[in-house]
Every structure is written in C-alpha cells, then in structure tokens.
Amino acid sequence: MSGTFEPVAPEIIEQSDDRMVLSMGPQHPSTHGVLQVVLGIEGETVTTAEPEIGYLHTGIEKTAENLFWTQAGTVIERMDYLSPLSNALCYILAVEKLLGITDKIPKRAQQIRVLLCELSRIASHCVWLGTHGIDLGAISIFWYSFDIRENILDLIEASGGARMHPNYIRIGGLNGDLPEGFLEKLDALIAKFPQRMKELRQLLQANPIWQDRTVDVGRLTAQEAISWGVGGANLRATGVAYDVRCAFPYSGYEEYDFKVPTRTEGDAYARFIVRLEEMEESMSICAQVGKKLVGGPVNYDDPKLVQPPKETIAISMEALIHHFKIVSEGIRVPPGDVYQSVEGPRGELGYYVVSNGNNKPWRVRTRPASLYNLQVLKKMAPGNFIADLVVMIGSLDPVFGEVDR
Amino acid sequence: MPSSQVPPLGSTAIDPTSARPPIDDAEIIRITPDQLRATLQDFKSQGMTMLLDIGGVDYLARSPRFDVVYHLLALPLGAASIAEVGKPRRVRVLVGVEADATNVPTIVDLWPNADWAEREIYDLFGITFEGHPDMRRIQMPDDWEGYPLRKDYAPRGPAAERTPRPAFANKSNVPAGTPPAAAVSEALQREIAQARKGLDT
Numbered sequence: 324m325s326g327t328f329e330p331v332a333p334e335i336i337e338q339s340d341d342r343m344v345l346s347m348g349p350q351h352p353s354t355h356g357v358l359q360v361v362l363g364i365e366g367e368t369v370t371t372a373e374p375e376i377g378y379l380h381t382g383i384e385k386t387a388e389n390l391f392w393t394q395a396g397t398v399i400e401r402m403d404y405l406s407p408l409s410n411a412l413c414y415i416l417a418v419e420k421l422l423g424i425t426d427k428i429p430k431r432a433q434q435i436r437v438l439l440c441e442l443s444r445i446a447s448h449c450v451w452l453g454t455h456g457i458d459l460g461a462i463s464i465f466w467y468s469f470d471i472r473e474n475i476l477d478l479i480e481a482s483g484g485a486r487m488h489p490n491y492i493r494i495g496g497l498n499g500d501l502p503e504g505f506l507e508k509l510d511a512l513i514a515k516f517p518q519r520m521k522e523l524r525q526l527l528q529a530n531p532i533w534q535d536r537t538v539d540v541g542r543l544t545a546q547e548a549i550s551w552g553v554g555g556a557n558l559r560a561t562g563v564a565y566d567v568r569c570a571f572p573y574s575g576y577e578e579y580d581f582k583v584p585t586r587t588e589g590d591a592y593a594r595f596i597v598r599l600e601e602m603e604e605s606m607s608i609c610a611q612v613g614k615k616l617v618g619g620p621v622n623y624d625d626p627k628l629v630q631p632p633k634e635t636i637a638i639s640m641e642a643l644i645h646h647f648k649i650v651s652e653g654i655r656v657p658p659g660d661v662y663q664s665v666e667g668p669r670g671e672l673g674y675y676v677v678s679n680g681n682n683k684p685w686r687v688r689t690r691p692a693s694l695y696n697l698q699v700l701k702k703m704a705p706g707n708f709i710a711d712l713v714v715m716i717g718s719l720d721p722v723f724g725e726v727d728r
Numbered sequence: 729m730p731s732s733q734v735p736p737l738g739s740t741a742i743d744p745t746s747a748r749p750p751i752d753d754a755e756i757i758r759i760t761p762d763q764l765r766a767t768l769q770d771f772k773s774q775g776m777t778m779l780l781d782i783g784g785v786d787y788l789a790r791s792p793r794f795d796v797v798y799h800l801l802a803l804p805l806g807a808a809s810i811a812e813v814g815k816p817r818r819v820r821v822l823v824g825v826e827a828d829a830t831n832v833p834t835i836v837d838l839w840p841n842a843d844w845a846e847r848e849i850y851d852l853f854g855i856t857f858e859g860h861p862d863m864r865r866i867q868m869p870d871d872w873e874g875y876p877l878r879k880d881y882a883p884r885g886p887a888a889e890r891t892p893r894p895a896f897a898n899k900s901n902v903p904a905g906t907p908p909a910a911a912v913s914e915a916l917q918r919e920i921a922q923a924r925k926g927l928d929t
Binding site (some may be wrong): 376377380382384385386388389420421423545546549550551552562563564565566569570571583585587657658659660661662663664671673675677678679680685686688690694695698699702727728 | 805
C-alpha cells in the first residue's frame with residue numbers, strides 16, 4: 324500500500340495522485356463470470372491490465388484422468404459450458420483416433436454431430452451477443468438472441484435429453500438416433516432464422532451508439548493475433564481466414580459448402596460482424612445437413628466399444644454382458660498420444676490425449692481457446708478507456724469454464 | 729504435499745508417446761530442455777508463427793518423468809482466404825523433463841502467449857520456466873501446496889485439505905476405529921476357528 328490517501332473502496336488496491344490500481348471483478352457483472360482484472364489507471368485511461376484467472380478452476384483435467392474413457396466426456400462437456408457439444412466432439416474424435424476407428428463412424432452419426440455442433444455454435448454466439456449487448460447498454464438484444472437460443476436448446480434437449488450438457492456424442496457414434504419430429508422442428512427453426520438475424524442486425528449493426536462503442540475499440544493486427552495465439556472470430560476479424568473446419572476437416576466438413584467470414588479491421592465491431600455472419604453460415608450448414616441426412620445406424624458396430632441398444636439388453640445375453648462390461652470397467656484404448664482440434668465457437672479447440680492402454684485416460688490436455696483469447700487483453704487494453712475494457716472483454720467472448728477448467 | 733493415496737498405476741505402457749507411430753498429422757520431435765530454445769527459434773524462423781498450446785504430462789514411472797508438449801502451427805501472416813491458408817504445417821515438440829531437474833527455459837520472448845501456458849504448467853506440474861517474467865500460480869491459490877496434475881497427487885487432494893464427510897454420508901454410524909463389540913468379536917473368532925477346522929480335515 325503505497326498511496327497518499329486511504330482507499331475509499333475495497334476494489335482500490337493502490338492509489339496516488341496520478342495513478343490508481345483498481346481491481347475489476349471477480350464479481351463485476353461485465354466480466355462474464357469470474358474474471359478479475361487488475362487495472363493500472365491514470366484518470367480514465369488504462370495503463371496496465373493484468374487478468375487474474377482461476378476463480379472457476381474445478382480440476383476437470385484431473386477429474387477426467389480418474390474416469391473411464393466413456394465417462395470422461397461427461398466432465399469434459401462442462402469446460403466450455405456454452406458449447407458443450409464442440410468439447411465433447413473434440414475429445415471423442417481424439418479417442419476415436421487412438422482407437423483407430425475414425426473412418427468407421429457411420430455417416431449418419433457424423434452428419435448429426437456436425438448438425439448439433441453448428442447449432443451449439445449458434446447458441447453460443449447468441450449468449451455472446453446477448454451479454455455483449457447488455458454490457459454496452461443494449462438490453463433488448465438479449466431477448467432477441469435468447470429466443471433463438473431457446474429454440475436450439477429445445478433441439479439439443481430433443482436429441483440428447485438435456486438442454487446444456489446432453490452427453491449425446493459418444494465414442495463410436497451417438498447416444499441413440501434423433502427422435503421423430505426432430506427434422507420438422509429444425510426446419511421450422513431454419514425458416515424462422517433469417518428473420519431473426521435481420522432483427523438482430525437491424526437492432527445493432529447500423530446503430531450509431533453501437534458503432535460508437537465498438538468501432539476502433541480493442542484493435543488487433545493479424546500479426547498480434549497470430550503471435551498471441553488468438554483464435555476463432557477474433558482471429559478472422561483481423562483478416563486471417565484460418566478455420567479448423569477447412570484447414571483440418573473432421574466429421575465430413577469438407578462436404579458442406581460454407582464461407583469463412585473475415586474482416587480486416589480487427590476491432591470489436593469487426594468481431595461482431597464476423598460472428599453474426601458465422602451464425603448465418605452455421606445455419607446454412609445445418610440446412611445442408613438436414614437435406615443430406617442419410618439413414619442407417621448411428622453407432623460403430625463393435626459391442627466392445629459401444630454400448631448395445633438398451634432394448635436388446637433384456638433379450639440378449641451377449642448384449643447384457645457387453646453392457647455390463649462397458650459400464651463397470653469401461654473400454655481399453657491402445658497406448659499413444661494424439662492431438663485433435665475442432666473449430667469451437669471461440670476458435671481452435673484442441674485436445675492432446677494420451678493413453679497408456681488402460682481404461683482411463685492418462686492425460687487429457689485441453690487447448691483452451693478462451694484462455695488464449697483472454698490473454699491478449701494484456702496487450703489490447705493499455706491506452707484505452709475503462710469503459711472500453713468492458714467492450715473488449717465482451718468482444719473476445721471468453722467462457723470461464725474453459726479458461727479455468 | 730503428496731498424499732499417501734497414490735492412485736493405482738496399472739499401466740501397460742510406461743512411455744505411450746513412443747508406443748506407436750504418429751496417428752495425427754503433426755510432425756513430432758523429441759528434444760531435451762537445453763535444445764528447446766534453439767529448436768523453437770529455428771521453427772519460428774521456418775514460419776511456425778503460432779504457438780497453439782503448451783501442455784504438460786506426468787509419466788511418473790518413466791525417465792524423464794515429465795513431458796512438456798509444444799504445439800506449433802504455421803499460419804501465414806497475410807492469408808486472407810481459405811485457399812491461402814491451405815493445410816498449415818503442425819509440429820509437436822516433446823520436451824522430456826527429469827524429475828530432479830524440473831527446469832525448462834521460457835519461450836515468452838518468442839511467443840507472448842506462452843506466458844499463461846507456462847504459468848499453468850508451473851502451477852499444476854511444478855515445472856519452472858527459467859526466465860519467465862512472472863512465475864506465479866495461475867489456477868490454484870497462491871499458497872497452495874503440491875502440484876495437482878502430478879500423478880502422485882491424490883485426485884481429491886491432500887487428506888488434510890479435504891472437507892470431512894458428514895456423518896450421514898458414511899455407510900455406518902459407528903465411527904471409524906471403534907473396536908468391534910465383544911459378542912461380535914467372539915462370533916468372528918468362532919467362525920474363523922470353524923473354518924480352520926474345516927480346512928484341516
């Protein structure tokens with residue numbers, strides 16, 4: 324404490340005539356969860372910003388090491404809780420690579436995986452847009468975007484049984500086929516979506532207040548974004564068209580026709596536009612999946628890896644034994660290490676998975692996209708106003724379940 | 729502080745990374761900590777512009793005990809279209825770290841995003857990065873003891889740190905360590921004696 328007067332509020336860490344060290348968060352409403360930023364400020368201008376993370380550390384990586392391969396997906400979904408399906412997909416793809424069954428996953432399962440991941444990307448962007456809007460004083464946008472999200476969560480609930488963490492994507496395929504009437508619901512959403520996006524755009528895109536708050540705020544160059552490991556829309560808003568779905572296609576993404584939206588400004592407004600366009604592209608992928616969806620099984624046919632259908636357990640002894648074995652001791656995965664990445668809503672989401680041949684993962688390391696996106700705040704914030712810091716945090720779209728894990 | 733509750737190993741491969749040929753599209757290189765900076769500098773000048781991630785793995789029974797894993801990506805700077813990005817080169821650098829020399833040079837000056845990644849490995853594995861400007865814990869509280877992602881760290885943490893379980897959560901209402909009642913003990917002795925007799929005849 325080296326100030327000349329007593330601090331007036333507990334948030335003030337240090338104070339002198341021209342400089343103040345202020346703690347923003349971890350309970351600040353605009354920090355999207357539990358982020359603390361230790362700010363050095365001179366007047367209204369931020370001179371240093373040091374994000375302090377770890378308030379939501381739940382040891383998911385350690386927990387995953389102590390669960391069976393088949394169970395670990397459950398906790399891994401809880402890392403990025405806004406798009407659990409992307410996390411699950413990435414982990415499952417890594418395990419399938421270790422098992423050597425990547426190309427044996429039925430086509431229908433892959434298509435449904437793509438469909439649900441794109442839906443959850445839109446749902447995740449809806450939360451980002453709603454909360455980003457609230458941060459900037461645009462309250463009504465929240466209800467418009469959560470209306471779309473609500474419809475998507477209904478679809479996810481229909482497929483997997485839960486709205487947030489369905490644990491629907493499983494090793495070797497899916498936990499059951501889509502229910503009847505799913506595609507009709509999807510079609511209704513696809514039909515309604517363009518109008519909703521139009522409303523979102525009308526509310527914000529040409530809104531002079533919105534532009535005042537976001538244009539030229541939190542600017543990043545392509546060079547900076549790459550050297551800080553920034554990903555997803557934050558990277559594409561600087562003009563780098565890197566998308567894992569195109570660079571390292573997985574689950575049959577090469578079959579779908581979609582654009583990778585980019586902008587060159589690299590500011591908060593550019594990120595906003597890129598994400599809006601991304602939502603539309605994702606919905607177009609969903610429509611393509613809906614049209615192309617093939618019939619057939621949704622699971623790789625190997626009872627040593629995939630649980631048999633529930634209805635066969637009562638009538639088949641083998642099915643009962645396989646079910647019992649998978650539930651009681653899990654599956655064994657051949658030893659090896661693998662890095663698998665997918666394009667999550669926040670950029671390259673990667674899993675470095677190591678197996679030693681046992682029924683539990685030896686190590687599950689996440690490449691948390693949010694962590695690297697948030698870290699660039701140290702570079703981005705100095706020289707800006709405190710009020711703009713809220714815009715920057717919002718536009719980087721960190722999810723603290725993923726930052727802290 | 730490592731707990732006495734060491735999780736059972738039951739492993740089949742002590743060094744899984746060398747158990748089979750690479751199964752993903754990354755080039756894999758294994759080096760020692762003293763080669764690290766030169767190697768990564770070399771990769772950077774070859775156009776590996778992005779440091780994707782740094783991860784740690786504890787192999788416990790292997791020598792070197794730890795692996796620090798660097799994932800690099802060659803993302804061209806001015807790539808404004810999907811075709812220009814193409815399929816970028818990916819490199820995985822595995823750095824073996826001995827249990828008694830947990831010290832690795834930092835690469836914060838090469839890629840600034842190594843900052844938090846290295847702090848996280850320090851926090852969870854206890855591997856220090858020489859030359860790092862701010863080597864503090866990042867996820868765990870500053871006064872935490874032990875390194876949670878090490879394999880000899882019990883999943884629920886050191887026993888002393890654990891919240892005691894409420895009485896109703898225990899299977900029996902008899903407190904642990906209570907000797908069995910005399911009648912129970914005698915019955916048990918009788919049973920054992922009878923079993924012995926059965927074995928002898």
